[in-house]
Amino acid sequence: MPFISGENILVIDMEVLEEYDVKQMLKRYDIRIPDSIIVTDIPEKLNFPFPVVLKVSDKKILHKSDVGGVIINIKNMDELKEKFILMKKRFPESKFLIESMVKPGVEIIIGSSNDKTFGQTIMLGIGGIFVELYRDVSFRLIPINESDAVSMIDDLKGKKLFDGFRNYRINKEDVVELLLKVSRLVDDLKNVDQLDLNPIIFNENGYWVVDAKLILK
Amino acid sequence: MMFHKLFNPSSIAVIGASRDEKKIGNVVLKNLKAMGYGGKIFPINPKEDEILGFKVYRSILDIDNNVDIAVITLSSSQSIPAVKECVKKEVPFVIVIAGGFSETGEEGKRLENELLESIKDSNTRIIGPNTVGIYIPRANVSTALTLPERTSLPGDGHIGFISQSGALGLLTMDMISEYGLGVSGFINIGNRIDMSEIELIDYFMKDDKTRSIALYLETFKEGRKFYETVKEISRKKPIILLKGGRTDAGARAASLHTGAIASNDSIVEGMAKQAGIVRAYTELELFDYAKVLAYQKPLKGDRIAIVTTAGGVGVVTSDYITSQVNGVGLKLARLKDETKMNIKKNIVPFGSAENPVDLTADGSTDQYDTVLGLLNKDENVDGIIVYALYQTAKIDIDLIDVLEKYMKEKPMVAGIMGSKIGKKMLIEAEKRKIPAYPDIERTVKAMHALYIRGKYIGD
Numbered sequence: 001m002p003f004i005s006g007e008n009i010l011v012i013d014m015e016v017l018e019e020y021d022v023k024q025m026l027k028r029y030d031i032r033i034p035d036s037i038i039v040t041d042i043p044e045k046l047n048f049p050f051p052v053v054l055k056v057s058d059k060k061i062l063h064k065s066d067v068g069g070v071i072i073n074i075k076n077m078d079e080l081k082e083k084f085i086l087m088k089k090r091f092p093e094s095k096f097l098i099e100s101m102v103k104p105g106v107e108i109i110i111g112s113s114n115d116k117t118f119g120q121t122i123m124l125g126i127g128g129i130f131v132e133l134y135r136d137v138s139f140r141l142i143p144i145n146e147s148d149a150v151s152m153i154d155d156l157k158g159k160k161l162f163d164g165f166r167n168y169r170i171n172k173e174d175v176v177e178l179l180l181k182v183s184r185l186v187d188d189l190k191n192v193d194q195l196d197l198n199p200i201i202f203n204e205n206g207y208w209v210v211d212a213k214l215i216l217k
Numbered sequence: 218m219m220f221h222k223l224f225n226p227s228s229i230a231v232i233g234a235s236r237d238e239k240k241i242g243n244v245v246l247k248n249l250k251a252m253g254y255g256g257k258i259f260p261i262n263p264k265e266d267e268i269l270g271f272k273v274y275r276s277i278l279d280i281d282n283n284v285d286i287a288v289i290t291l292s293s294s295q296s297i298p299a300v301k302e303c304v305k306k307e308v309p310f311v312i313v314i315a316g317g318f319s320e321t322g323e324e325g326k327r328l329e330n331e332l333l334e335s336i337k338d339s340n341t342r343i344i345g346p347n348t349v350g351i352y353i354p355r356a357n358v359s360t361a362l363t364l365p366e367r368t369s370l371p372g373d374g375h376i377g378f379i380s381q382s383g384a385l386g387l388l389t390m391d392m393i394s395e396y397g398l399g400v401s402g403f404i405n406i407g408n409r410i411d412m413s414e415i416e417l418i419d420y421f422m423k424d425d426k427t428r429s430i431a432l433y434l435e436t437f438k439e440g441r442k443f444y445e446t447v448k449e450i451s452r453k454k455p456i457i458l459l460k461g462g463r464t465d466a467g468a469r470a471a472s473l474h475t476g477a478i479a480s481n482d483s484i485v486e487g488m489a490k491q492a493g494i495v496r497a498y499t500e501l502e503l504f505d506y507a508k509v510l511a512y513q514k515p516l517k518g519d520r521i522a523i524v525t526t527a528g529g530v531g532v533v534t535s536d537y538i539t540s541q542v543n544g545v546g547l548k549l550a551r552l553k554d555e556t557k558m559n560i561k562k563n564i565v566p567f568g569s570a571e572n573p574v575d576l577t578a579d580g581s582t583d584q585y586d587t588v589l590g591l592l593n594k595d596e597n598v599d600g601i602i603v604y605a606l607y608q609t610a611k612i613d614i615d616l617i618d619v620l621e622k623y624m625k626e627k628p629m630v631a632g633i634m635g636s637k638i639g640k641k642m643l644i645e646a647e648k649r650k651i652p653a654y655p656d657i658e659r660t661v662k663a664m665h666a667l668y669i670r671g672k673y674i675g676d
Contacts, residue, residue: 062472111475115484117440123475137478139487141444148491155490194473213473 015216016059020097022212026197029181033209036099042084043098051075051101054083058094062213073101102210105203106161106168110178112142112186112195114217120192122183124175126158127199142183149179170202178207193217220420223310223344224402225356226285227256230277230308232299233290234260236268241314242290244362245350246271251365252357257282277306286310288350288360293317293328296346297335304339311336312360313346318408320347333410348407349383352390354399355426363387374399375428375511375650376504377421379414381406381435382461389433389500396640397647398508401427413438415446422450428511430454431503435461444492451493455510455670458494459503460485493673495666502662509630509652509663515671516628518599520550521664522592523573525604526580526612530632530657531573534602537661545665549573556595563587581611586619593626600628600664605646605653607638617642621649628667632660 035048056069109127125137138155235242350360354373380386560570569575631653646653
């Protein structure tokens with residue numbers, strides 16, 4: 001089942017962070033994010049190349065795609081202007097994120113949730129829209145060390161993707177590093193209720209965290 | 218040591234001791250007597266003078282002696298004043314057998330809080346409530362509620378057993394006693410309002426007799442502390458966990474993917490791997506792994522050699538070793554040419570010097586000795602599965618001597634199949650602390666437990 005009811009469950013006494021802010025935080029932990037700017041109006045020019053993605057950026061909207069808050073593959077300035085007007089109509093009160101579009105590749109998910117028995121946990125999984133269908137995931141308690149991170153990859157049924165499968169390859173060292181960084185971030189923040197970096201796309205140029213959601217307690 | 222008196226009590230009081238054979242207060246007393254417990258036994262009952270030949274006391278406060286353990290066999294509400302008297306008497310350990318506490322609802326929860334309140338600021342510790350108590354073979358102590366004519370308890374051994382369930386604990390011990398496997402102690406923590414699995418794991422860690430610790434848990438009292446304690450201890454002593462309630466749905470409403478996927482068990486699974494816990498999924502596995510980890514060293518690699526006298530047994534074992542599905546995903550060792558050549562010289566021409574090494578129905582005890590010697594010298598072999606199959610003419614009980622001889626070398630697990638003499642051989646193997654199992658699957662999975670352990674220790 002898709003995650004439509006999501007935004008109604010939480011927020012009561014929790015804080016949802018805007019995607020842009022979450023990504024800036026990731027950047028401080030040396031985690032790779034696409035080039036982006038946050039705007040309230042159409043920008044004069046972009047200092048990164050097209051194609052780009054236009055997303056609504058609003059704490060109240062956790063699942064943007066479900067409400068038509070994401071337009072992908074915008075190829076030039078004219079198209080951006082046109083789509084921006086459309087978005088502005090849909091979400092007159094919101095800010096917008098313009099982001100460099102990441103080429104497709106293999107998608108993984110790294111996340112964190114707070115377990116009532118064991119506290120902060122970290123998850124690695126084969127990502128994308130089928131993550132909940134296949135549930136090819138592995139958990140550990142935070143903080144993790146390098147050998148924990150390596151063994152998380154080993155747990156996955158799709159671990160062959162990490163050695164290369166046809167044209168797809170997830171860089172193992174990158175994933176280990178990412179897991180350690182996310183573990184540190186959650187440990188530093190102390191008050192993470194849920195975190196999703198999903199998808200993280202691996203293509204021939206490396207990896208990028210394409211979407212990031214963070215809910216604090 | 219804090220728990221010394223629990224595991225080596227010099228006196229036990231039974232509060233609620235009874236003449237009525239149907240009452241728990243009678244069974245507990247009878248069991249203590251039947252076990253041949255060597256310490257002092259004090260039955261407590263305000264209306265009796267003598268039960269089963271023991272002098273009965275009106276109250277625990279009437280006893281001049283110190284009391285190390287008090288077993289309370291009264292109802293839940295009667296147990297509370299009884300515990301208060303134990304506190305007055307400064308009894309260090311009180312076993313509250315009665316159910317009817319938090320497991321039954323609000324009123325029970327209230328009673329349980331009252332029970333816990335009654336030991337506040339004292340040195341008295343409660344085991345339970347809702348427990349069958351303890352079984353300590355070395356001290357001849359059993360507070361089990363089962364009757365000796367209906368159940369067996371294992372002998373003294375090297376496995377420390379902590380169980381949240383009393384019945385499953387007793388049934389499992391009844392089962393393992395058939396082949397002579399023993400325990401160093403059994404504690405049923407029950408509702409665990411005071412004494413928890415963490416303290417007991419710590420005790421078994423320090424106990425020289427205990428070589429591995431088997432846990433049956435449905436919940437964790439303090440998850441983080443459990444994890445941190447076990448992670449430390451499992452470096453030194455193997456810990457095996459059977460976790461009940463695996464399929465309980467995660468209790469939270471989550472709005473993100475990670476939270477939604479995070480089931481109870483997926484987190485327990487990750488925690489177990491991180492803490493070096495070997496997981497079992499049945500009560501049989503719990504003791505199969507506890508046994509192999511108590512008797513055998515961890516595997517340093519994943520290349521397994523097989524010795525058999527039955528070709529088919531070798532084939533199915535190979536499948537089970539190597540397959541990821543219905544198997545454990547280890548490797549078959551590729552024997553060195555020199556090893557193969559030497560094996561060939563010692564077995565019949567139609568036997569197999571390749572792994573699995575098949576001595577055929579011609580296989581003899583001497584051939585086993587030679588082959589095991591050769592495999593132990595071959596650096597391509599990390600572990601050995603050896604089948605001791607008594608069914609053919611040239612195999613006799615001396616084969617157990619040969620296996621024993623190689624126990625000090627590479628990790629070895631034995632498979633002993635068959636009902637006629639097989640069982641006798643299994644019991645003999647158990648006496649010599651050779652890990653042996655009555656079928657292929659259990660033999661291979663025991664070897665895999667050594668692999669998991671080796672991987673954790675090796676880090």
